[in-house]
Amino acid sequence: MTVPLDYADPAKGTTRVAVARIPATAPGRRPLGSLLLNFGGPGNRGIASLAADPKAFAELGERYDLVAFDPRGVGLSSPVSCGGNQQTGDDVPEDAASQLAALRAVAQRCALHSGPVLPYIGTVNVSRDMDRIRQALGDRKLNYLGFSYGTRLGAVYAAQFPKTTGRMVLDGVDTLSEPLAEQALVSARGQQRALDNFLTWCAHQNGCVYGTNTRTAREKIEELVERLDARPLTGTDGTHFTGQDAVGAIGAALYSKTLWPDLAEALARVERDRDPAALKELGNPPEGETDDGPAKIPEDNGEAALTAVNCADDPDRSNDEATPHAIAQEIHDLEAEFRRTSPVFGPGQLMTVLSCYGRPAGTDFIRRIDRPGAPRMLLVGTRGDPATPYEWTEETARRLGSAVVIDYKGEGHTGYTASACVRGYVHDFLTGGRLPAGTRSCPAGE
Structure with a gap:
C-alpha cells in the first residue's frame, strides 16, 4: 500500500506499507471480515511473525481473513537502520559530555541510514496506516488483536478512530502514560x-x-x-x-x-x-527462514525501529537542553532506586533513560488519551509478565474507560497462546461479540 509520509502534510511524499492476508479457511460459515494482527515490538515484522506460526490463530482464521503488516520503518515497509548498531563504541571517554556527544552522533547516524521515513514513524502514524488498511480491505470497522506493543497501537487507533473501532483485544498491555x-x-x-x-x-x-x-x-x-x-x-x-x-x-x-x-x-x-x-x-534464538526476495532488510532494523518508535511516542524522552552535569546527576540520583528494585535488571533499565538523547521530542498525543469513546474492548494482563507488568493493564483499562480485563494468573509475556481460558474469552468476543462485565480471572496452567 502507498500511504502519506506525513498525514498532516501529504505533499511531503509517500511511503510503502507491506500487507499480507491468509483468507478464511471455512468459507461455508458466515465470514466476519478481516482480523488485523500486530505481534509487538516495536520493530517486530508482522508478516514474518504470522507466516512463522499461522496455526496459533487457526480457529480465528476459520471465519476471519488473518491480516498482518510490517509497520512503516519495519521489515518490508521502508526499513530504518542505524548503519549496523546503536553502540557508541569503547573508545569514547567516560566523562558525561563525551558520552552524550557520542549518543547524539548515533542519532545522526540513524537519520543518515534511514532515509525520509524516519521522522514519520511512530504509533500515531502507524495507527493511521491501519485505517488505510481497513479501507483497502473493505471493512466497515477494524477488528484487531494486538500483543505487547501492539496494545499501544490498538489503543491509539481507538483514540483516533473510535467510530471505526470494531472488536479489539489487547494482550500484554503496554503503558500509555508513564514517563x-x-x-x-x-x-x-x-x-x-x-x-x-x-x-x-x-x-x-x-x-x-x-x-x-x-x-x-x-x-x-x-x-x-x-x-x-x-x-x-x-x-x-x-x-x-x-x-x-x-x-x-x-x-x-x-x-x-x-x-x-x-x-x-x-x-x-x-x-x-x-x-x-x-x-x-x-x-539469541535461531532465526527462521528470511527469504525476502529483492528486498534488503538491514540486520539492525528491529533494534533501530524499536528505539525510533519509542522516541517518537514520548514527549519526555529528549533532554538535549540539559547540561551534561545535570544529566549525569539525574542518572546518579536514580541509580540507587533502580538497584533496590532489581540488582539484576535495574542497571540496564536505568540506561534506557538516555535511549533517545539527540532525537527530537515525541508526540504528547498518547499521553493525553483519556476515555476515547471507543466501543468496549478486551484487555488481557498476565500476573508474571516480565515485559508488560500487570499494573499497566489496570492503568490502561482506567485510561480507556470501556475495557474488560482478563486477569491471567500465569507466567510469561502475554496470555493468548499460554492459556486455553484466555483464548476462550478472546474467541467468544472476536467471533461471537460476547464480552463479560468487569474483571474475569484465568488460573495459571489453564
Missing part, C-alpha cells in the same frame, strides 16, 4: 518479579543449581552477573560472555514458562562448567 524513568523502573520490577517466580519454581525441581532456598538463589544470580562482568567467559567461538549478556539471556527466557527448564539447565552449565553456550543461545 520514561517510571516506565523503566516498572519494567525492572516486572522482570525481577518474573525472575523470582522462576527461582521459586527452580527450587522445587530436582537438581536446581541454586538449591532450595529462593533467597540465597537470588543472591547467587546477582553474584553471577557481577562475576561475569568482572571476568567474562569465553565461548567456543572466541567471543566474550559478560554479566550483561547473561542478564539479556535470562530476561529473554522469562518471556515464556516453557523456556524455564532450558534456563535452569543453561544456568547450571555456566555455574558448574563455566560454559556459556546454552545461556547465550537462549539470548
